[in-house]
Every structure is written in structure tokens, then in C-alpha cells.
Amino acid sequence: MPFAELINLIPYLLPTTGGLVILMLGIWPKRVSIRLLSSATLVFLLLGAAATLLWQVPGAVGSMLVIDDLSRVFTLFFMLGAAAIVMLSFGHVPIRNELQEEYLSLILFATLGMALLVSSNNLISAFLGLEILAVTLYALIAWQPTRYGAIEGGIKYAVLAGFATAFFLYGVALVYASSGTLDLTELNTVASDESLLPVAITLILVGIGFKVALVPFHMWAPDIYQAAPSPITALFASFSKAATIVFLIRLLCLQLPSLWEALLPLLWGLALISMIVGNLLALNQQNLKRLLAYSSIAHLGYILVALAAGTAQGRDAAIYYAVTLAIMNLGAFAVIVALTRREQDRENLADYRGLGRRYPMLGLAMGIYLLALAGLPPTAGFMAKLLAFGAAVEAGNMMLAIAAVLNTALAFFYYLRVMMEFYSEQETSLNTMPPTQGTLIVIIISIALVIGLGIFPQWLLGSLQLP
Amino acid sequence: MIPLSHSLAIAALLFVLGLAVVLLRRELLFILIGLEVMLNGVALTAIAAGQYWGNADGQVLVIMLMTVTAAEVVVALILVWLAYDHYKAVRVETLTHLKDETERSSS
Numbered sequence: 001m002p003f004a005e006l007i008n009l010i011p012y013l014l015p016t017t018g019g020l021v022i023l024m025l026g027i028w029p030k031r032v033s034i035r036l037l038s039s040a041t042l043v044f045l046l047l048g049a050a051a052t053l054l055w056q057v058p059g060a061v062g063s064m065l066v067i068d069d070l071s072r073v074f075t076l077f078f079m080l081g082a083a084a085i086v087m088l089s090f091g092h093v094p095i096r097n098e099l100q101e102e103y104l105s106l107i108l109f110a111t112l113g114m115a116l117l118v119s120s121n122n123l124i125s126a127f128l129g130l131e132i133l134a135v136t137l138y139a140l141i142a143w144q145p146t147r148y149g150a151i152e153g154g155i156k157y158a159v160l161a162g163f164a165t166a167f168f169l170y171g172v173a174l175v176y177a178s179s180g181t182l183d184l185t186e187l188n189t190v191a192s193d194e195s196l197l198p199v200a201i202t203l204i205l206v207g208i209g210f211k212v213a214l215v216p217f218h219m220w221a222p223d224i225y226q227a228a229p230s231p232i233t234a235l236f237a238s239f240s241k242a243a244t245i246v247f248l249i250r251l252l253c254l255q256l257p258s259l260w261e262a263l264l265p266l267l268w269g270l271a272l273i274s275m276i277v278g279n280l281l282a283l284n285q286q287n288l289k290r291l292l293a294y295s296s297i298a299h300l301g302y303i304l305v306a307l308a309a310g311t312a313q314g315r316d317a318a319i320y321y322a323v324t325l326a327i328m329n330l331g332a333f334a335v336i337v338a339l340t341r342r343e344q345d346r347e348n349l350a351d352y353r354g355l356g357r358r359y360p361m362l363g364l365a366m367g368i369y370l371l372a373l374a375g376l377p378p379t380a381g382f383m384a385k386l387l388a389f390g391a392a393v394e395a396g397n398m399m400l401a402i403a404a405v406l407n408t409a410l411a412f413f414y415y416l417r418v419m420m421e422f423y424s425e426q427e428t429s430l431n432t433m434p435p436t437q438g439t440l441i442v443i444i445i446s447i448a449l450v451i452g453l454g455i456f457p458q459w460l461l462g463s464l465q466l467p
Numbered sequence: 468m469i470p471l472s473h474s475l476a477i478a479a480l481l482f483v484l485g486l487a488v489v490l491l492r493r494e495l496l497f498i499l500i501g502l503e504v505m506l507n508g509v510a511l512t513a514i515a516a517g518q519y520w521g522n523a524d525g526q527v528l529v530i531m532l533m534t535v536t537a538a539e540v541v542v543a544l545i546l547v548w549l550a551y552d553h554y555k556a557v558r559v560e561t562l563t564h565l566k567d568e569t570e571r572s573s574s
């Protein structure tokens with residue numbers, strides 16, 4: 001293996017060795033404090049993030065992984081995101097005392113899975129990345145099994161993710177049966193004259209639809225959002241979904257443009273029902289985490305609106321939207337972590353009543369995230385919607401763009417309902433724990449990114465030089 | 468030599484059979500068995516296609532598939548065992564604590 005390829009592998013080797021080292025430290029004869037273990041995890045993640053800067057773009061590792069601007073930006077993003085999740089977990093009182101070396105190493109392995117997924121150029125490595133991510137997530141969702149709903153959530157996710165994997169793999173096997181290759185670059189050359197291939201890609205799309213919770217494959221999402229500890233919810237609501245979407249974009253838009261054209265009507269339909277069903281189910285939701293789950297379903301619908309445009313503009317809008325959605329969700333869940341009670345997270349909206357007045361900083365932060373999710377300028381949420389719907393209009397998808405704008409208006413209702421509870425005159429009697437510094441840092445950096453990316457979208461779009 | 472379409476048809480049948488088990492059975496262990504049957508359908512497809520195209524990618528895919536799904540089932544089985552241990556649950560109907568709340572509560 002040439003030296004350059006070894007350098008390209010460093011960002012994948014660091015989380016792997018990091019995960020193993022953390023596990024080893026757990027069986028060290030002397031007890032290692034959890035603070036030290038968390039710091040070690042953070043060091044591995046930050047080193048991994050720094051190592052992506054060493055990449056010579058464009059490059060490759062064999063024919064399995066491709067190193068380009070897209071994989072660099074997202075690998076960097078996931079490493080920093082996982083560092084944020086570690087900081088949130090450390091500040092989350094209900095799981096803080098149960099934070100162990102396994103938890104931290106699982107987060108490192110999940111990061112590895114996401115990094116593999118976004119840079120895979122072969123369906124086998126994509127499958128590996130997807131599974132490393134999914135299996136670590138089952139375990140993390142059921143962390144602290146005695147917690148209310150933890151086991152139930154873990155089982156539901158395990159069964160549904162297994163189901164999704166089966167569909168994804170059947171698609172992969174059929175791609176192989178119809179074309180004789182699993183390499184995405186080679187697949188592109190045979191893509192035009194195969195009739196089985198669109199069916200196979202549709203099956204892969206079903207598998208991905210389950211993973212990112214598109215309607216009609218969304219039934220698991222709210223249950224898992226509610227069941228998982230908030231930092232883990234943030235992990236899979238933001239980063240794992242972004243990774244899966246980026247893989248979808250690489251598969252359809254960059255490697256198989258002819259199939260992308262063929263599947264546009266399917267994307268169109270999925271976008272429409274995801275938006276409408278997600279928003280309608282969110283309207284009357286009383287549980288904040290479930291409400292955010294339904295709102296994520298609707299946001300995934302908006303991403304598909306951009307992808308259904310079938311143009312380079314739509315693809316860029318979808319990438320921008322995926323990053324933005326991840327940051328907004330991370331921020332919202334960071335506020336939930338900051339306001340947690342001693343034993344468990346707050347569940348109902350009523351438990352948050354008046355907290356915006358009691359903690360002005362956190363209230364302001366939640367306000368910014370909710371307005372960004374609703375799509376108000378000058379936040380990144382507005383810019384993402386503008387780019388996505390603009391791409392749909394340019395491509396002539398007038399109907400879809402109008403439906404998306406109407407849905408955005410509908411979504412305002414439930415985001416404002418959360419705001420009303422936060423700034424209500426009455427106050428909940430439930431006490432809160434003071435948030436830790438790590439949580440506050442995550443909240444502040446996400447606010448800076450939400451507003452910064454909203455005003456200067458070229459920060460992200462300029463660093464992606466896609467064909 | 469068996470033509471590719473025959474093996475693909477058998478594999479598709481296996482996949483659909485597993486799908487039916489997952490959708491119809493209510494016991495957690497049977498659902499996991501159904502998932503395995505679906506994945507075996509996938510493995511058969513990959514092997515048959517590998518033989519048809521005469522390259523090793525199909526076998527590589529199957530070996531990866533067996534390893535990874537074994538890991539997946541191990542974690543899923545631990546969760547099923549935990550469910551039995553804590554709730555005495557072997558059927559999915561007993562796992563319905565998480566559901567939508569649309570009534571306003573006043574705590």
C-alpha cells in the first residue's frame with residue numbers, strides 16, 4: 001500500500017484504535033476516572049478531525065473509499081460532532097454516573113461508521129459503515145436498561161434497523177446480480193442498459209428510507225427519539241441521518257446520474273408525503289422529543305424536495321440542508337440536555353413551562369434553534385429552505401415547491417407552541433440541574449454556526465467543489 | 468448449470484418468506500429468525516450472481532454479510548433477553564409503553 005494511502009487511512013484508524021484503547025483503559029488495574037476517559041476520547045476525535053486536513057484531495061484508498069471534498073467536509077463534521085456528543089453526555093446528569101468506557105468506545109465506533117459511510121465508493125464498504133453505525137446505536141439507545149422505555153426502544157430500533165439492512169442488502173445483491181460489480185464508478189458505466197438496476201436501487205432507497213425515517217418508513221422514529229438518552233438522540237437525529245443522506249447523494253447524484261433521473265418521480269412522492277405526514281403528526285404532540293422526531297421527518301421531506309429537482313443546484317441544496325439540520329437538531333437536544341432533571345429527561349412540553357424566563361440564556365438559545373428549524377432569516381434554516389425550494393422551482397417542480405412552502409407555514413404552528421411554553425407566565429415546579437460548561441460550549445458553538453452559516457452559506461458551499 | 472434466473476427466483480422467495488415471518492409473527496425471537504431468513508435470501512442472491520459473473524465480489528459480500536449480521540443478531544438477542552429479564556416480555560404486544568401523547572397534561 002503506498003504511503004499516501006496510509007495517510008488517507010489515518011482518520012479511520014484513529015477512531016478504531018481510540019475505541020480499543022478506551023476499552024483497554026477500562027480493564028486497567030487501577031480505576032481510571034471517567035473524566036480522563038472522556039478527555040482521551042475527545043483527543044482521539046480531535047486528532048481524527050485534524051488528520052482529515054492532511055488528505056490530498058482527490059485521493060482514494062484502494063477502490064473502496066474515495067477521498068474528496070465531500071468526504072473531507074463530512075468526516076471533519078462528524079468527528080467534531082461526536083466530540084460534542086461526548087461533551088453533552090458528560091454533562092447529562094441521568095447518564096453521567098453510568099458513563100463507562102464502553103459508552104465512549106461505542107461513540108468512537110459510531111463515528112468510524114459514519115466516516116466510512118460518507119466516503120465509501122463501493123457498496124460493500126457502505127454496508128460496513130451503515131452496520132457499524134447501526135449496531136453501535138442499538139447498544140447506545142438501550143444504555144441504562146432500567147431507564148423507562150430503554151429496552152423497548154432498543155428492541156424496536158434493532159428489529160427495524162435489521163429490517164432496513166435486509167432491504168438495503170437485497171438491493172446491493174441485486175445490483176451485483178444485474179451488473180457484476182459493486183464498485184460505484186464501474187457501476188456508472190453499465191448503468192444505462194440494465195432493467196434490474198432501477199429496482200435494485202429502489203430497494204436500497206427503501207433501506208435508506210428506513211434509516212433516515214422517511215414516510216412511510218417512519219413509525220420507529222418518535223419511539224426511539226423518546227427512548228434514547230438525549231445525547232444519543234442528538235447523535236442519531238443529527239449526525240447519523242446526515243451521514244446516510246450524504247451516502248444517498250453520493251450514490252444517486254454523483255455516481256449514478258442516469259438512475260437519479262429515472263427515480264425522480266419516486267423521490268417526488270416520498271418528499272410530498274414525508275413533509276405532510278411529518279408536520280401533521282407533529283401538530284398536536286405534547287412530548288418535546290417526539291415533536292422533534294416528527295419535525296425531523298418533515299425536514300427530511302424538504303431535503304428530498306431539493307433532491308427531486310434532479311439538478312446540481314438541488315444536490316448542493318440537499319448537502320447544505322443536511323449539515324444545517326444536523327446543527328439545529330444538535331442545538332435543540334443540547335438545550336434538552338441542559339434542562340434535564342436529576343433522574344430523567346423532561347418529557348412533556350408542560351415540564352418546560354416558563355423555563356425560558358427562568359434561564360434567559362437557554363431560553364434564547366432554544367428560541368434561536370426553533371426559529372431556525374421553522375425557517376426564519378437570518379438563520380441557516382432559512383437559507384437551507386431557500387436553496388432547496390429555489391432548486392425545486394428552477395427545475396420546474398412548482399407543485400412540490402408550493403406544497404413545501406405551505407408545509408413550512410404549517411410547521412410554524414408547532415414550533416411557536418414550544419416557544420409559548422418556554423416563555424409562559426406560569427412556571428413548572430420541577431427543578432433543574434445547573435448545566436455543565438461542556439453543554440454550554442456546545443450550545444454556543446451551534447448558535448454561532450446556525451447564524452454564521454445562515455449569513456455566509458458560501459462557507460460550506462465554497463468548500464465543496466463537486467462536478 | 469443452473470441458470471441465474473432460477474436461483475434469483477428461489478432467493479426472492481426466501482426473502483419474501485422471511486418478510487412474511489417478520490410481519491406476521493408476534494414473538495420477538497421469531498421476528499429475529501425472520502430477519503435471518505431474509506438475509507439468507509440476500510446471501511443466496513449474491514452467491515448465485517457471483518457464480519454467474521465469475522468474480523469473487525459475491526463471495527466477499529456474503530462473508531461480510533454473515534459476519535456483520537452475526538454481530539447484529541448478538542446485540543439484538545441481548546436486548547431480547549433484557550426485555551425478558553425486566554418485563555417478562557416475549558411478544559411484541561408487551562412492548563408498547565412508548566406512544567404518542569396528544570392530550571395536554573397539567574403538571
